[in-house]
Structure formats: C-alpha cells, structure tokens
Amino acid sequence: xxxxxxxxxxxxxxxxxxxxxxxxxxxxxxxxxxxxxxxxxxxxxxxxxxxxxxxxxxxxxxxxxxxxxxxxxxxxxxxxxxxxxxxxxxxxxxxxxxxxxxxxxxxxxxxxxxxxxxxxxxxxxxxxxxxxxxxxxxxxxxxxxxxxxxxxxxxxxxxxxxxxxxxxxxxxxxxxxxxxxxxxxxxxxxxxxxxxxxxxxxxxx
Amino acid sequence: xxxxxxxxxxxxxxxxxxxxxxxxxxxxxxxxxxxxxxxxxxxxxxxxxxxxxxxxxxxxxxxxxxxxxxxxxxxxxxxxxxxxxxxxxxxxxxxxxxxxxxxxxxxxxxxxxxxxxxxxxxxxxxxxxxxxxxxxxxxxxxxxxxxxxxxxxxxxxxxxxxxxxxxxxxxxxxxxxxxxxxxxxxxxxxxxxxxxxxxxxxxxxxxxxxxxxxxxxxxxxxxxxxxxxxxxxxxxxxxxxxxxxxxxxxxxxxxxxxxxxxxxxxxxxxxxxxxx
Numbered sequence: 001x002x003x004x005x006x007x008x009x010x011x012x013x014x015x016x017x018x019x020x021x022x023x024x025x026x027x028x029x030x031x032x033x034x035x036x037x038x039x040x041x042x043x044x045x046x047x048x049x050x051x052x053x054x055x056x057x058x059x060x061x062x063x064x065x066x067x068x069x070x071x072x073x074x075x076x077x078x079x080x081x082x083x084x085x086x087x088x089x090x091x092x093x094x095x096x097x098x099x100x101x102x103x104x105x106x107x108x109x110x111x112x113x114x115x116x117x118x119x120x121x122x123x124x125x126x127x128x129x130x131x132x133x134x135x136x137x138x139x140x141x142x143x144x145x146x147x148x149x150x151x152x153x154x155x156x157x158x159x160x161x162x163x164x165x166x167x168x169x170x171x172x173x174x175x176x177x178x179x180x181x182x183x184x185x186x187x188x189x190x191x192x193x194x195x196x197x198x199x200x201x202x203x204x205x
Numbered sequence: 206x207x208x209x210x211x212x213x214x215x216x217x218x219x220x221x222x223x224x225x226x227x228x229x230x231x232x233x234x235x236x237x238x239x240x241x242x243x244x245x246x247x248x249x250x251x252x253x254x255x256x257x258x259x260x261x262x263x264x265x266x267x268x269x270x271x272x273x274x275x276x277x278x279x280x281x282x283x284x285x286x287x288x289x290x291x292x293x294x295x296x297x298x299x300x301x302x303x304x305x306x307x308x309x310x311x312x313x314x315x316x317x318x319x320x321x322x323x324x325x326x327x328x329x330x331x332x333x334x335x336x337x338x339x340x341x342x343x344x345x346x347x348x349x350x351x352x353x354x355x356x357x358x359x360x361x362x363x364x365x366x367x368x369x370x371x372x373x374x375x376x377x378x379x380x381x382x383x384x385x386x387x388x389x390x391x392x393x394x395x396x397x398x399x400x401x402x403x404x405x406x407x408x409x410x411x412x413x414x415x416x417x418x419x420x421x422x423x424x425x426x427x428x429x430x431x432x433x434x435x436x437x438x439x440x441x442x443x444x445x446x447x448x449x450x451x452x453x454x455x456x457x458x459x460x461x462x463x464x465x466x467x468x469x470x471x472x473x474x475x476x477x478x479x480x481x
C-alpha cells in the first residue's frame with residue numbers, strides 16, 4: 001500500500017515548486033510582485049478549499065487574506081528544500097478555515113483536553129511537505145465518491161469540518177468505535193488511490 | 206498516525222478534491238494590499254537547529270504551529286550506501302550551503318536594480334536591460350539548482366531510510382527467485398521493524414499499461430507494498446513499511462497499471478522466508 005519506488009520516482013505535481021520557492025525568496029526581499037504571482041497561481045485552490053469548509057464567501061475571502069498575509073510575513077523562513085509551497089499554503093488554508101468554523105460555533109470549543117486531536121490532523125510540520133499530482137487528486141475524488149456513504153460522511157466531517165472522532169460520533173449518532181473504523185477504512189482507501197497513482201506516474205518517466 | 210509521504214500527499218489531495226471556484230476579482234487587490242502592509246519577519250539564524258516558533262509575535266493573530274514554514278535540523282553525516290546506482294546524482298553537485306546562496310544573490314540583484322532604477326543611478330536603458338537579463342539568468346540558475354538540491358535531498362532521505370532498515374538489529378533477509386519465463390530475475394527483501402527494503406535485478410521490461418506490484422503473504426492474506434516499474438537496466442528498489450506479521454511468502458506480480466487490491470497476474474519473483 002505504501003510502497004515507494006526508488007527507480008521510477010517522481011515528485012508530486014510540483015513542476016512549479018521551484019518557481020514558488022523563488023517567489024518566496026523574492027517576497028523575502030520585499031518584492032510585492034512575487035506575492036501577486038503566488039496569488040495568481042494558488043488563490044483558486046485556496047479559496048475553493050476555504051469555501052468548501054466555511055461555506056460563506058466572505059469568510060472564505062478572509063481565509064485567503066490570512067493565508068497570503070502569513071506567507072508574506074514568514075517568507076524569510078521558508079526552506080524550499082524541506083517543503084513545497086503549494087502544500088504549505090493549502091495546509092494553512094485548511095487550518096485557518098477550520099479555526100473560522102470553530103469561532104462561529106463556540107460550543108465546539110468545549111472539547112475536553114484529551115479529545116483535542118482532530119480525526120484528521122494537519123500534516124506534521126517537521127517533515128517535508130508534499131503536494132499531490134493532478135492524477136492523484138482525480139483518483140482521490142473518484143475514491144471519495146465510491147466510498148460507502150457512512151465512510152464518506154465520516155471522512156468529510158473529519159477533513160472539511162475538522163471534527164474530532166467524538167464529534168463525528170455525536171453528529172452521526174454512531175458509536176465512537178464505529179466512527180474510528182469508518183475514518184480509518186476511508187483513509188486507507190484514499191491512501192491506496194494516492195499510492196497507486198504515485199508509482200504509476202513514476203513508471204512513465 | 207504516522208505521516209509518511211503518501212499520507213501527506215493524500216491530505217493535500219483531499220484539499221484539492223473540492224469544486225474549484227475562482228475567487229471574486231476584487232479580492233486580489235484587497236489581499237495584496239493587506240498582506241504587504243505587514244512587516245516581514247526577520248530570517249531565522251542561519252544554523253537551523255530548531256523548528257521556527259508558530260506564527261509571528263508581532264500581530265497577535267491566531268497562528269497555529271502548522272503555519273510556520275519548516276526549517277528542521279538536517280543530518281550532517283553522509284551515510285555511505287550503495288543500494289542505488291549513483292548515476293542519478295550529478296558527480297559535481299554543489300554543496301547545499303552554496304546552493305542556498307543563489308536565491309539571495311538573486312534577491313540582492315533584484316533589489317539593486319529596483320533601487321538603482323528608482324534613484325536614477327542607472328540611467329542608461331541598456332544597463333537596465335543588461336541587469337534584467339542577468340537577473341533572468343540568475344533566476345533560471347537558482348531554479349535549476351533548487352531542483353537539483355531537492356532531488357538530492359529526496360535521494361538522501363531514501364538512502365537513509367534504506368540504511369536504517371539494513372542496519373536494524375532485527376533485520377533479516379530472504380532471496381526471491383525468478384519465476385518462468387523470467388528465470389533470470391533475482392531479488393532480495395530485507396525486513397526489519399524499521400521497514401522493508403526490496404531490491405531486484407534483471408526484471409523483464411513491462412508491456413504498456415502494466416506495472417509490477419510487490420506483495421507479502423501474511424496470515425494467508427496478500428498485503429500490497431506498492432507498485433513500481435523497473436529502470437531501463439532491469440533494476441528496481443522499493444521502500445515499504447514493515448509487513449503486519451510474520452511473512453509466509455513474498456512475491457512480485459505483473460498487474461494492470463495502478464495496481465490491484467489482491468494479486469491477479471503472473472508471478473515474476475517469489476521468495477519463501479525460511480524462518481520468521
């Protein structure tokens with residue numbers, strides 16, 4: 001499931017990764033046109049994810065502004081060898097959008113400390129971030145559509161609403177153990193979709 | 206959950222698997238104006254020893270740890286390892302420290318042109334054009350170097366992962382033999398608690414639309430360890446996670462491109478670990 005071919009290896013769709021990294025370098029030198037270029041390349045993906053999560057255009061616009069402001073401010077600290085800009089921006093968008101959701105529904109802040117972990121956490125910031133290829137995205141879309149309904153709902157609540165497993169259990173009136181199984185099974189299926197594409201793209205190189 | 210590469214790709218893919226909606230046209234100017242009003246954080250010290258702290262203290266917003274770009278310490282001692290033919294790494298690869306200077310050189314050149322132009326220091330149009338073409342050249346060089354360096358880092362990560370498997374105290378290995386008609390093919394698998402490393406030689410070239418898939422049989426059930434294609438010299442190496450239990454058999458099969466949940470195609474390599 002998680003095999004990684006060393007011989008037929010291609011990096012996830014970051015053909016523009018070096019261009020993005022260069023934009024960050026220029027931003028670090030105060031070059032505002034570099035930020036504009038970064039916006040033109042990534043604003044649709046960021047806005048689309050934010051809108052899917054917060055569902056209100058004005059809130060999604062606010063998320064976009066926060067993400068690019070953060071990118072501008074911390075451009076001096078970006079290490080191009082350890083992360084892909086596109087993945088970093090998208091990760092920020094999800095975090096900010098879910099923060100926005102949680103502010104809107106204060107009851108969700110009353111989660112006990114031992115239940116703070118979202119069912120799907122953010123990517124570990126200490127490891128290299130990677131971006132999915134277009135093929136992988138398409139595979140994941142198809143795989144989501146083909147998931148059993150209850151698994152699809154669980155994984156969507158986890159990823160796009162940032163709910164914890166306990167919250168998903170409450171929302172779907174299902175036992176916690178069942179929710180855990182559903183999320184795990186769904187993620188396994190989605191990961192297989194990513195894994196197979198990743199290697200088959202590499203084969204064609 | 207542990208986060209390997211594919212899991213991180215999956216998380217990124219989930220973020221992109223939503224209906225794509227262009228932001229309203231007016232947002233661009235608002236975002237650019239708001240962002241560039243903010244001061245840029247000073248760079249971190251050049252010796253990366255710690256992760257940057259989350260967010261910036263200056264604006265008091267609700268940055269989470271995930272927002273900080275990553276600058277982790279990197280291993281310094283090279284680990285000699287010959288599992289992969291070294292041809293993919295250019296012999297005269299520049300030292301990473303020198304590579305990372307290229308973007309700064311570029312930034313400095315950009316700043317020089319900007320200042321020079323605005324103050325009228327550089328009056329001749331020809332001089333401006335010459336500097337702009339120098340910048341374009343530096344930009345292209347920096348891009349190429351960043352690509353080389355990223356590839357180099359990925360190779361090193363893979364080698365370190367393979368070395369960790371091979372050096373694990375509980376590592377054991379088993380040979381794989383070619384199955385007719387691919388009787389010339391050979392392979393070996395190394396299994397340890399740190400992961401699994403598979404290597405093969407003399408694999409036949411694949412027909413279009415086919416892929417090799419690596420399997421272990423654990424508790425009578427096939428476990429997929431990913432798909433791969435051989436290099437033009439018939440070699441292949443795969444890094445994978447440790448099988449979920451004692452391995453009864455290891456096999457490589459030919460499958461439709463993209464792989465299958467359970468093996469269906471012809472076996473090319475087969476190994477039966479003696480003791481597990």
